[in-house]
Amino acid sequence: MYGNLIDALPSVLSLGNLLAVVIGVVAGICVGALPGLSATMAISVLIPFTFGMDPLVALGMMAGIYNGAMYGGSIPAVLLRIPGTPAAVATSFDGYPMAQQGRGGYALQVAVVSSALGGIVSALVLMLLAPPLAKVTLLFGPTEIFWVAVFGMSAIVFLLGGDVLKGLISAAFGVFVSLVGADTITGAERYTFGHLELLDGINIVVLLVGLYALPPAIGLLEEVRDFDTENTGRLNTTSIWKAIPGMLKYWKTWVRSSIIGVFVGILPGAGGSMAAFLSYNEARRASKNPEEWGKGEPEGVAASETSNNADTAAALIPALTLGIPGTAVAAVMLGGLLIHGLQPGPMLFRDNPEIVFGFMWQFLFAAVLLIFLGGALATNSFAQVLRLPRPLLGAIIISLVFIGVYSINGRMFDVYLMLGFGLIGYFMDKLKFPLPPVVLGLILGGFAEQNLRLALRIGGGDWGILASSPTAKILIGMILLVVLMPLFSRLRRSRKANRVAG
Amino acid sequence: MFKMIRRTLVISAITLSAQAMATLSNPAFADYPDKPIEVIVGYSAGGGTDVLARVVGKYLEQALGDDASVVVKNQPGAGGQIGFTSVAAARADGHTLGTFNLPAAMALTYDRQAAYDVDSFDYLANVVHDPNTLVVSQNSPYHSLKALIQAAKEKPGSLGMALSALGGNDHFSALLLAAAADTEFNLIPFNGASMARTALLGGHVAAGTMALSQTIGFEDELRVLAVLDDERSSFAPEVPTAKEQGYDVEMGSYRGFVAPHGLPEDIRSRLEAAFRALADNKALHDELAAQGNTLDIVVGDDYRELAESQSDIAAQLWENHPWK
Incomplete structure (x- = not known):
């Protein structure tokens, strides 16, 4: 098998195939950086054109777009607090405060280096460990996935922010949004009010753009005073090569977040945003100064960006070996493979090794290219966008968002829905309701509900099935550990304090 | 000897009449298709039906000739219902076709409200049977x-x-x-x-x-x-x-192509002929086989009967085992 890997290299290195990856990465960064446009969309647009292309050219572009967009999403997340993609929500937690402190350039450099590292790890895992990891995927049935979702929900606690009640209301709102649509088990329609457009549920991008992109864009319009454009145009960056040695202290976060990203990637149905939330939470938990997080801690940016790129190639492991598209992007990519007569499944590796392994190399190259293209070119040119007069910038963002949301399914309904969420988001912002629990509630709420009910259905209504497999038992143990540990340590601390006082 | 002459005569007669028919019928649809033919797919780009529509579209262009061009338009949602509905409501001028999945397209007319039924379409051809x-x-x-x-x-x-x-x-x-x-x-x-x-x-x-x-x-x-x-x-x-x-x-699952009900007769027969010509297209057959699909062309009235029988099966199952 590893012989095939080497055999596939020469054709990947041909000029056309390399150029495809370069173009893909640049396009991906741009698409990711524009709020409302996503990698899924860019690849769907590309699909019809790939008919006449050589498979490796088409796949190289897709690999480039996927990797580029995962980093590109962090650019507006850092500079404007508008995540360019759902996976960049956690990047904005610390990235935007850093930008406000005038360290936006450094935040982007941390983001690009972390993204590249996550992508490289992910590509290497895909190249070397795909078949064994596909077996791990098989361990996760509905029961086990339910527990992973519960584990993810334990992260909500820290996302609730200062006011726990408001945080819980936000989370409940997210879970409510996840309920909309046809019930997947019984087919009953929930909160659809007869609208066919709501039958499949609400697309996360519609919610995200409404909540996250519209209120700040309106904020830009409200700001009458013209900005000091002289200084904001430059992000006060040093060369990325000089900045890298200073980042080496994040190595633990890089390793941890890469592992989390790869793990979430191989889970059926979980995506980059879940990887980013989990890894942000774990990094914060491991940190010596968790109280600084959310106020401009570069390690938070590193955690989130490493794992959302570590998710990319790893998500293709179940996609290529089992045909399960873990993410929306992977689903579209499978279509790209299908067009070239490449049927996903175990046989794919045997029948078309030169293309499959070539595709893996392209993922690796795309990740490495991120440092050069993302670091030097993209970061500086996007910073220029900030020099635009604020009202103009706000107007541009709003029109981009309209185009992006319209093009998801090609209908105005989603645009109106997005405007509705924008209104909700605007007032949530003014009333200081935290937004992250909404996103988490939507992603994990739906995920947990569907898998819990599938598990119970399989077990014929017996709740015992939830603890029946060893994998499930390990996950339950981990959740208990995570929930109870802070309680114990607080108890011990208060006892110690009592003793000192007494 | 005599037999041979007769055979030659018969063959030339057939060729002649075919030519005559071609010249005669040409003006009737000389202006069709005068713009791209849109194929509405009720599923996302990159899905199985979408890939099928794009592959078949490519061969349909060749079969129609006259620089015909076929464009796929995705209208995903509600298990394909949004796409099927918009095909049923489109103008029946042959410039809007749609992919049609049986039995799913008919099944959902029973388990929920739908704005179309089995009579809302002109059935052109089934293409794949799985x-x-x-x-x-x-x-x-x-x-x-x-x-x-x-x-x-x-x-x-x-x-x-x-x-x-x-x-x-x-x-x-x-x-x-x-x-x-x-x-x-x-x-x-x-x-x-x-x-x-x-x-x-x-x-x-x-x-x-x-x-x-x-x-x-x-x-x-x-x-x-x-x-x-x-x-x-x-x-x-x-x-x-x-x-x-x-x-x-x-x-099993059937995937084919329909048009809104009431196509002009000449356009309908031209489209059906183009689909019929795909039946023994080796290249199409091989391309579909690579995706695990069997080419199974069923044209016109036969396809309509297929849709009706699938609709009846769905209706009966819904009556005996309502699933929601």
Whole structure:
């Protein structure tokens, strides 16, 4: 098998195939950086054109777009607090405060280096460990996935922010949004009010753009005073090569977040945003100064960006070996493979090794290219966008968002829905309701509900099935550990304090 | 000698009349298609139906000639219903066609409100027939359909049967088989066929039903117990049909092309002729086979009958086993 890997290299290195990856990465960064446009969309647009292309050219572009967009999403997340993609929500937690402190350039450099590292790890895992990891995927049935979702929900606690009640209301709102649509088990329609457009549920991008992109864009319009454009145009960056040695202290976060990203990637149905939330939470938990997080801690940016790129190639492991598209992007990519007569499944590796392994190399190259293209070119040119007069910038963002949301399914309904969420988001912002629990509630709420009910259905209504497999038992143990540990340590601390006082 | 002359005469007569017909009928549709033909696909770009529409579209352009161009437009949502509805409501001028999935497109007219029915379309051609199968994992103790049914009968309603979704060919396969064997399965609708297959591979459910194309490439991991068709498939000639094993069940997925009802006669016959010409197109056949699909062209009235019979099956199942 590893012989095939080497055999596939020469054709990947041909000029056309390399150029495809370069173009893909640049396009991906741009698409990711524009709020409302996503990698899924860019690849769907590309699909019809790939008919006449050589498979490796088409796949190289897709690999480039996927990797580029995962980093590109962090650019507006850092500079404007508008995540360019759902996976960049956690990047904005610390990235935007850093930008406000005038360290936006450094935040982007941390983001690009972390993204590249996550992508490289992910590509290497895909190249070397795909078949064994596909077996791990098989361990996760509905029961086990339910527990992973519960584990993810334990992260909500820290996302609730200062006011726990408001945080819980936000989370409940997210879970409510996840309920909309046809019930997947019984087919009953929930909160659809007869609208066919709501039958499949609400697309996360519609919610995200409404909540996250519209209120700040309106904020830009409200700001009458013209900005000091002289200084904001430059992000006060040093060369990325000089900045890298200073980042080496994040190595633990890089390793941890890469592992989390790869793990979430191989889970059926979980995506980059879940990887980013989990890894942000774990990094914060491991940190010596968790109280600084959310106020401009570069390690938070590193955690989130490493794992959302570590998710990319790893998500293709179940996609290529089992045909399960873990993410929306992977689903579209499978279509790209299908067009070239490449049927996903175990046989794919045997029948078309030169293309499959070539595709893996392209993922690796795309990740490495991120440092050069993302670091030097993209970061500086996007910073220029900030020099635009604020009202103009706000107007541009709003029109981009309209185009992006319209093009998801090609209908105005989603645009109106997005405007509705924008209104909700605007007032949530003014009333200081935290937004992250909404996103988490939507992603994990739906995920947990569907898998819990599938598990119970399989077990014929017996709740015992939830603890029946060893994998499930390990996950339950981990959740208990995570929930109870802070309680114990607080108890011990208060006892110690009592003793000192007494 | 005399015979030969007669044959030559007959042949030239046929050729002549064909030419005459061509010249005669040309002006009637000289201006069709005068703009791109839009094919509405009710699913996202990159999905199975979308890929099929794009592949067939390419060959349809050649078959229509006259620099015809076919463009795919995706209108995903509500299990294809948004796309089907918009085809039914489009202008019947031959510039809007749509992909049509049976039995799903008709099934959803029973289990929910729909703005179309079986009479809302002109049926051009079915293109692909993908029979359903009954599958278990290679590690499963069941080696025949009989053994599986035996197990199901021991405790009706407990044997887990993985499906891609409710109200489609997978669901109907399970219902029809249960009826034929006089038992019940514990139906478990996953979010798509690949999720159902993965749960099967991981041993989380006992059995599953999925289209034959979904099992291709998984020969070492899955054991196909039966094909739910009247004859064995060329993709899996060693797998017996359910009928051979004593259960007369036929179900599968059909994918074809329809137009809004009321196409002008000349345009309709021109489109049908183009589809008919695809039937023995070797290149199309091979391209579809690479995706695990069997080319099965059924044109015009025959296709309409197919749609009506599938609609009746769905109506009957909905009446006997309403699923919501």
